[in-house]
Amino acid sequence: MSNSPIIQLSNLSVAYDHQTAINNLSLSVYPHEIVVLVGESGGGKTTILRSISGLVTPASGHITVNGLPLNARNLRQIRLNMGYVLQQISLFPNMTIKQNLTLLPEIKHQSKTLTNQTIRSLMAAAKLPMDYLTKYPNELSGGEQQRVGILRAFGTRPALILMDEPFSALDPVSRDQLQDLTLAIHQKFNNTILFITHDMNEALKMGQRIGVVKDGQILQLDTPDNIVRHPATPYVRTLFSGSEARKIENIYIRRLILAGYGQPTPFKDLPIELVAGDQILGNCYHILAQNRQLAVQQNQKTIGYLNGQSILNFLAAKQAHQSNK
Amino acid sequence: MVLYGILPIYSNTYTALTTIDPNLTEAAEVFGLTKRQRLLRIELPLAKDNILTGIKTATVLIIGTATLAALIGAGGLGTFILLGIDRSNSVLTLTGAVGSALLAVGFSWLITRFGRLKAKSMLAVGGGILLLLLIGTVGPKVYTATQPEKIVIAGKLGSEPDILINMYKDLIKADNSNVAISLKPNFGKTSFLFSALKSRQIDIYPEFTGTVLEDLIPNSHRQLQNKSANQIYQQAKTELAAKYNLRYLAPLNYNNTYTIVTTRTFARQHQLQTISDLKKLSGRLHSGFDLEFMSRNDGYKGLVKKYGLRFRNTDLDPDLRYQAIRRGQVQIIDGYATDSQIRQYHLVALKDDQHLFPTYQGAPLMTAKFARQHPTITKQLNRLAGKITANQMREMNYQVNVKNMSAAKVAKAYLQHHHLLRK
Known part of the structure; x- marks a missing residue:
């Protein structure tokens, strides 16, 4: 964590219709770490992610991604070097799995050999049979589709991957499997992941650092152990209380x-x-x-x-x- | 018609592009696809099916509507349908109807096939079709622009105008075989031909004297009844020249006016020769007049007023009247003097002894300018003046409609037989 941050948000404020969604928020995410933003719906987690991907224009503050200030000129460059996994999966239904996986490398003009190699190893890691490549998204189960959704984000070997509640629509078993898959691929590619969830267990399992978001601000940003053992505010404590022992176990399961x-x-x-x-x-x-x-x-x-x-x-x-x- | 087709294509394309899952377009945006890439790789492929459905709807719609084009003389399968109805020939009608249905199904199939092509071949095929269309639209214009003047002679729907315009052609050709003449038979109904003549799209067409005064230059103060054929022609000629600067050449002999038709057997049985003879059967007659005849002063109302006749009438479609009298469902119908069905079904036309019906004599109509520029043509056409009796015309219609001879052949035979044309 000694390197310069891959994502730097400084004094970021975002408003929708004059209603503050993010209020003077600062956050640094460093290379190779998994940072999980956790909190209740409407707290501003998704807005943070949408700001970083350029879907939302901040009212004030600065965003730098990979050392590039986020502006109209750098937007495409930043986006091409960023993976994105959406809750709605959003595989393109008009394309086969292979076309879905090769679309982004193709747009980045990545060499075909490298792409095919990456896809093979990703498919193997995700335990998806190779004949799935010729199938269409609607022929796959929801869990399998999101598996492909994760692979798609990793396909260009981006330095940074944003994941917006990627597993919240899945059944518990698939969710667990996909969490493991994400961790496994992360370990292999060693990229940075900014992960959003409202599920505390998921946060504890996935995060190397966890940021608790409420009312457009980060209440506490710390390791899972410290979040659970030394909550900064009563709200953080309530969020992780009730099954505290269980949460601690989850820290180690992670x-x-x-x-x-x-x-x-x-x-x-x-x-x-x-x-x-x-x-x-x-x-x-x-x-x-x-x-x-x-x-x-x-x-x-x-x-x-x-x-x-x-x-x-x-x-x-x-x-x-x-x-x- | 192009505008007609644009609507379903546009609305389907619009709906297709606007109803794409916003998550997908947003995902594509976040993935760093440019607007162009999003449109070509995501939005158009996703909207493809709906867009093609729009094109399919438009095609079927246009093919359906295109049959109506026959009404304005644009030709096409609709001509078969209209002719079929006109001649009570269900085979012709079916040919047109089934033909356009097959055309619609065929095109629909082709478009579906087109939709299954890969993007690249789709582009190639689409481009090819557009190119052909372009050549098809521009080509003839360039071609015709370089061609010498062509005289266009058109005729209304039906065999009779078709025969007449063939005669015109033969006569003009007999004088100068180098003249280029284009015939447009079954070109449309009266008002369409009249405006085509005024806008110089056609040069000559045969028109009836009665029609000129009744439909083209209507004037309720004019009294047409009890006027001689010549009076009517002169009046039509003067008014056409004054109002529209048109030249109306001398009329043929026959009077293709309304006539009261009954079967030969019925006429013999009751000794019927004139319309007045019907008086003795008044009140007991079952008639099948068409709606237009019923409403006209020189139609049913005149029959009642002038002849003091009364009928039990069933309103019939013009084309069904002959079927009805043939089957004995009615004893009396209205018809036109030269209808070939009179000959075909062994019917007789009763004489209009009280001169109720105005005169309808056919004569070539053209612009005054055209007549001035082509004096030899007017001279040739005037040779037909006073020729062709109602019986002869009926016989020729019979040969074309029932015997399926070509109008050109029938026209030539008549001209040769009457020494208007050398053999």
Whole structure:
């Protein structure tokens, strides 16, 4: 985080019909991090995203993306170097999946070889069969369509990806899978993601930093741990209270990032918080069932890998320990 | 007609482009597509089906409407329909109707096929069609501009004008075979031909003396009844010259006026020769007059007033009258003196002994300027003056309408037989 920010909002204000939507807001997003903006609907999260993508003109303040000030001259350049995943998915229904995926690289004049290579690896990462490429969007399920929507955003290997409540319309299982997919691809391409959600669990799982947005302002911008443990305002506390323990668990689930890109190493140590309750199991079940390898991270560093079976073993040992008490 | 077609195309295109999911266009915008790229890659492909539907609707609409073009002499399949109705020939009507239906289905199919093409071939095919259209529109104009003067002779719907204009052509050609003549048979109805003549789109067409005074230069103060044929012609000629600067050449012999028609058997049975003879059957007669005849002073009202006749009438469409009398549904109908059906269905025309019906004599009509410039043509056409009796005309109509001979052939045969044309 020592580099210069990839997104810089300074004293940004946006108004719709004289009604303030964003009020003197500043935010810096640094290369390679995932920042999640969370808050209730109408708080201004989406307006922030629309400002960065040039769909909304701010009343005052400055926006720089990738070092370029956002203005009419730079707009296209900025947009071409930015991925966007929408809640409404919005795959182009007149194009096949392949055409949807190649459209943006084509417009950027990216080489065909590179595009095809990228698409292949993305399709593989998303566990989508290659024959899907010739299908049309309406032949796919909602979850599959949004999977393609994510791949489309990554297709040009942009430095920055904006995601506007991308999973809120999906069923819980698809949502979980797509969160994992996003994290996995992020780990591979190492780009910056600005992610918007109203789901606190999702925020805790996805975000390396979380910004709590209310009334057009950011109340607190911090790591998930600090947001939960040291909420800056009573509002932040209420937002993340009620199932606090569960939220803390989610912090660690977020750090169990799908492996698949590194050599699995044996599980060595596991933070105790991971197993503070049964809820973890609930959230991890589908990963366990498929017995995938999980990487365990602490302070941004991978400290080891584990598979579903080793988690089950650990939990069994933990349970035995508790009943001995 | 082009304007007519634009509406469905425009409205469908507009709807198609404005009803595209705004999320899609916004997505395309955020992805950095330029306006042009958005239109070509997203909006037009998405709107394609609706736009094509619009074109399809327009095509079918135009093909349907195009049959009406026959009314103004623009030709097309509609001519078959109108002729078919005119001659009570359902085969002709069906040919026109089925033809235009097939044309509509065919075009509709082609457009659907066109819609399935890839964008590039669509562009190529569309461009090709536009180019052909352009050549088709501009080409003839360039071509005709370089051509020597052509004399255009037109005729109203039906076999009789067709035969007459063929005679005109033969006579003009006999004098000077180098004259280029274009015939436009079945060109339309009276008012259309009259305005075409005034606007110099056509040079000559045969018109009836009665029609000139009744329809073209109407004047309610004029009294047409009880006037001799010559008086009527002279009056028409003078008024045409004064009002429109037109030249009306000498009329033919026959009087194609209204006539009261009955079957030969019925006439023999009741010894009917004149309209006055109907008096003894008055009140017991079942007639099938058409609506126009019923409403005219020189029609049914005149029959009642002048002859003191009374009928039980069924209003019939002009083209159904002959069917009705043939089937015995009515005993009396109105008709025109030279209708070929009179010959075809063995009917007789009763003599208008009290001179109720005004005279309708055919004569060539042209602009005064044209007549001045072509003295030999007027001279040739005037050779027809006083020729062709009602019986002869009826016979010729019969040959064309029923025997399916060509009007040109029938016209030539008449001229040769009567030594107006060398064999």
